Amino acid sequence: MSHRNARLTLHGRRLLVERVLACRPVAHVAAEMGISRPTAHKWVRRWKNEGDAGLADRSSRPGRTPHRTPAAVEEQVCGLRRTRKLGPARIGPILGLPASTVHRILTRHRLNRLAWLDRPTGTVIRRYERDRPGELIHIDVKKLGRIPDGGGHRVLGRDAGRPVRGMGFDYVHSA
Structure with a gap:
């Protein structure tokens, strides 16, 4: 999400495209708007390919993660955490994973703190979950x-x- 003083907000990108469509050189429009020529070309190219939707901000999150740990292995890590209450340094050698990977998996599934688990059952304790805001009143x-x-x-x-x-x-x- 761009800040309000950014060089190219959504409005600025539309203005850039309009100026380029009015047969003005991209380099001149980029200089007027205080941006680089490759950046100006990028936004014009996105507009040509996708229309107005191409001018919107995009997430920097990758579309796919090819080397992510398989879901079956993640389920094994979570199962060992719930049943045996082991830490990453002890789960890692059992499954052949580095402790850092095990910790990342436990964090992703919100199992990284033993204090958050119910000791007998191994389920995650969720203390203040309500269906709608204002359901719980605090005095x-x-x-x-x-x-x-x-x-x-x-x-x-x-x-x-x-x-x-x-x-x-x-x-x-x-x-």
Whole structure:
């Protein structure tokens, strides 16, 4: 997602394409907009191939990961974690995987912390899962000291501030 002061926002890319379509040289349009010529050519090429959809921002995430650990091996790693409660350094040699790969798999499946697992069953404990926002109400209680007019004991001293009626505390409840 581009920031609002970026050289080429979605609006700027459309403007670039319009200027190039008006038979102006790409190098001149790129110089006017403060971008490189290859970048300008890239956006014009994307617009020609995909239309307005080609001007939108894309994710930098790769489309596929050919060397990712197979799903069956990942299931074995998760199974060992749930049943035996082993760490990556102990699961790795059992399955012939590096400990770093085992840790990455456990993190991906949110099993990387033993404290997050229920000890007897091995299932992940999910504490605050609700169907809709606002279903769980949280209440905070704030204790506020009442300070008499003219100041408290810091201004008047301990003895002068003590016998005033109405001193004490107020409690504010916020939900």
